[in-house]
Amino acid sequence: MQAKMNLRKFNEAIVIIDKLIELEPSNIEWPLFKSHIQIYNGDIELARYGFEGVLSRDPFSVEAYHGLIMVGAQSGSAELDAIIKRIESKIDKCKKERMKDVARDLILLIAQIRVIEGKYTDALKVYQDLVKEEPKDFRPYLCQGIIYTLLRKKDEADKQFQKYKRLVPKGHPYTGYFDDNMIATQLFAQKVENEKMGRS
Structure with a gap:
């Protein structure tokens, strides 16, 4: 399956995942993975x-909510607004049922939507609130660093990335994120800047 993905043979990868779903119908990871591939393949409604x-x-x-955000990002702001309302209702339930970790993960998704919408200040406020609540969670620092990179605030971005590097556990899947994605983030920031210059 991974080989098919690497070759961008998404339809063939989906055939393999369907077999895995048949073999392990209770495993929720396979349907999630299938839907993500369908997004790459342009099958947005099937992914949804x-x-x-x-x-x-x-x-x-x-x-699954993260996947819906990816789908909604291609459909427009009205759909993202509806997803935010759904996520907020789940956050309320999590707080009532003392599912603190899930609530934090869902709040991070709301911040991600704000980034997609270009509402960087709103996203930063969410991340800053999360840091106040739990200073040892490395994820909000990473996300703030990326936003400051997009905003061309290198010094502030570097501060956040340093905090992130200090806190992320060795061997954690996120450790590779920094090296693999920072060049892409910087290139994206340059692209945004170039588009602004072109409009002005």
Whole structure:
């Protein structure tokens, strides 16, 4: 399956995932993975259907909501607004049921939507609130560093990335994120800047 993905043979990868779903129908990871591939393949409605199917089985699936955000980002702001309302209602339930970690993950998703919408100040406020609540969580520092990079505030970005590097555990999947994605983030920031210059 991974080989098919690397070759961008998404339809063939989906055939393999369907076999895995048949073999392990209770494993929620396979339908999630299938829906993500469908996004790459341009099958947005099928992806949406898949993520909704996961949420019908696990109403607090952070990964499924993340998938819906990716789908919504291609459909427009009205859909993202509807997703925010759904996530906010789940955050309220998490707080009532003392599911603190899931609530934090869902709040991070709301900040991600704000970034997609270009509302960087709103996103930063969410991340800053998360830091006040739990200073040892490395994720808000990483996200703030990326936003400051997009805003061309290098000194502030570097401060946040240093905090992130100090806190992220060795061997954590996020440790590779910094090296793999920072060049891409900087290139994206340059692209945004170039587009602004072109409009002015």
